[in-house]
Amino acid sequence: VWNMQRPQAVRIAEVAAADAAMLERAGVSRALRADEAIEHGDVVTVASGSAAIAYPDGTRIDLGADSSAAFRRDGAGKRIRLDRGFAQASVAKQRAEAPLEIATPHAAIVVLGTRFTLAVVAAGTDLTVDEGHVAFVRGDDRREVAAGQTARADRDGLDTWPISPQALAREREAIVAAITPYAEDERLFAIAWETDLQVARQRAAAEDKPLLIWAGWGHPLGMGNTETVVARRVIAADARFQAALARRFIPVAIDSWMLTKAEDEAGRFYRAAIASAGRADTTNDGFFVVGADGRALASCGGVASVDEALAALEQGFAAHANHGAALAVDDARDAAFDHRLPPGGLALTLRARRLDHPGASWRAQGGIGRDHLWFTADDCLKLIGDAPVGTHRSLDPAVARHIARYAVADSTIEEWTEWMPDAVDLLAIDSEVVERTATRVRLRLSGTIDLDEGSRSCRVALIGDVVADGGTITRCDLIIAGTFRDAAGERLVAIHGAIAIRPLDQRVAPHGMRDRMYLQRD
The missing domain is CATH 3.40.30 (Glutaredoxin)
Structure with missing residues (x-):
């Protein structure tokens, strides 16, 4: 139970950095300042910028844009309530009797020392563990989430993913190498194929x-x-x-x-x-x-x-x-x-391959699947957006659903059809602006996707880099990996998407174009 009654001023941490953030103390709000104290009961709200809160023992909490967190001390233990937004935590070793606890509207996180990330939206709370392990608690359900895993709490309970976006980021090069096409698969492009x-x-x-x-x-x-x-x-x-x-x-x-x-x-x-x-x-x-x-x-x-x-x-x-x-x-x-890339659209080449589990160093299995993913000109504008550097926001819902339904497919098997709209059980893709100048924008994508149609399902993590120069997307690199299940059983599949460089690749329609709604957005 949160008791925010304020004792005499108790300094529990300090502000390591602040940008476009507010401090609420005793009902009074003002701009948050770097190097000032955080006291029991303080609420930090970040609008479009960021804030970093540092504890004396080295623990640090970084808050992203559109975040709100309340801080207090309970005996020797650190307590934080994250009502919404994005937080990255690096937690120094805590005593067993005084762990750090973070409460969200959907769950609680109990930590003795680790690094992890939390994203809180109305639909649920996403937890990704980088180091160590974290206890994720919702009611009577308690899960231990280990390094490299992602978990989610929502109205339906707790669920875990076998691979986290952070694990994908660390293994990006190895995954891409495992999906590199065979030479014979590329030789067919020596022919100047027409597609019309x-x-x-x-x-x-x-x-x-x-x-x-x-x-x-x-x-x-x-x-x-x-x-x-x-x-x-x-x-x-x-x-x-x-x-x-x-x-x-x-x-x-x-x-x-x-x-x-x-x-x-x-x-x-x-x-x-x-x-x-x-x-x-x-x-x-x-x-x-x-x-x-x-x-x-x-x-x-x-x-x-x-x-x-x-x-x-x-x-x-x-x-x-x-x-x-x-x-x-x-x-x-x-x-x-009429399956031609729409004017101003963006074409990605997708390659997929089955892999051994991550502990086996991403060993490849079998052949490589191949497909394409198209974005409309409006999709590209939504990808780039206009948010300032440091902003964490959910990817536009229509664009995120397009990726989930048409890019997340095990194309190593034939005629894998697109996912129906109601197959999207969970879709949480965050977009972070890491660079923005007058001519260049760079975004980092990270998230999880859960699809289920009964007879088949998948649970994957996603990371991506998007770069736009002069308003045109010049890089769109996606890594997707996780478990796929159907009548043949469960398997680990990784997918790599990148801008189609060859003009020929830009003319080959995605398999998902069989759905007449492919280029429409709800």
């Missing part, structure tokens, strides 16, 4: 070359499915296949799921070409040599051998007879399947 069938048709007619359409259920250059992933390594990355394509074909990679549904000229052209090739299965995956007029000249399946693919190329090239006729195409698109 209408553009490819015009080029084919103008240059008097046949089309080589690589169709995959899930974009061949994106997430893809099992057949597509096999075709990447066995066929598309093969030096003989690439040499056969060079100068003789217009290569175009498309998502067969999208074009089998699109009611526009590109969709009708694709469906007619597939029918002409005699293929009528449910996915229409594979390699198709097609004339600019839509006539199928040769084809082979996506799991064919390289020799079969080469034979199809030779057969199709021999049958080609276009004579360089000009081609006018209808550029009107089916809005539901």
Whole structure:
């Protein structure tokens, strides 16, 4: 029970630093000043700046923007009530009978000596432990949270995460290295793939070359499915296949799921070409040599051998007879399947991989999944924001939900669908402004995400760096890691997202674009 009745002035700590912060003492508020005393019952409120409170034993509490904390002493023990906001604590060793206790609206933290971070919002309290361990208490439920773990208290009780954002930050380089793509996965980009069938048709007619359409259920250059992933390594990355394509074909990679549904000229052209090739299965995956007029000249399946693919190329090239006729195409698109990066948008390439548990030094397992994440121009503005240096704020809710639903996916398995809106059980992503000048902004993202749809769920931590130069985002680096569960069991998966540097990567639609709400925000 908090008893804030003030005894005669009792100095319990002092202000190590203060910026845009207020002190309330005995009902009177004024600006907080560096080096002044903190007395029993004082309340420190931070608006847009920060404040640091230091105790004589070396314990230090750093408060972020939009925070409010009350300080008191209970016998020999330190007591803090954090009503809202962000606090980083470095706690010197305390006596067992006099621990430091921090109360929030949702739980209590009991500490004998450690480093940890607290974030308090209306929905709950997030605890991340950097060193040692902390007792997290809500009613009769008491959890020991160890270094590298994150926990949350809310109206539903207490829950813990296997990986904390701070642990991800320490292991960033090792995680990124574990998700580095195989050389054969990157070799397929030696081909100058088109991704727009209408553009490819015009080029084919103008240059008097046949089309080589690589169709995959899930974009061949994106997430893809099992057949597509096999075709990447066995066929598309093969030096003989690439040499056969060079100068003789217009290569175009498309998502067969999208074009089998699109009611526009590109969709009708694709469906007619597939029918002409005699293929009528449910996915229409594979390699198709097609004339600019839509006539199928040769084809082979996506799991064919390289020799079969080469034979199809030779057969199709021999049958080609276009004579360089000009081609006018209808550029009107089916809005539901017009999967082009919106003007001013930002494209990220996502790579995912299963890993051993952190204690095993992030050993990689199996293949690497691949996908993309798009942000709208409005998303980019919300990411950059206008808050001053030192500000800790929750990431814009719509942008945070977009990341949770479409970036947090185990793309190492085929056709992993986006999360439904009601799958978001917990979403707590903090944005800290670490640099802001007239021309440059740098943000640090940190948080946790909990998704649950019954048959599948995941619990992950996230960190990120965002840099904008001259109002344009030039760096957006995300690390996401945690446990994924479905019918196959539970596994640890890590995801790395970075700005798509290759123009080709910027043109490959994310798997999540199958959801017509992908570029809309609620």
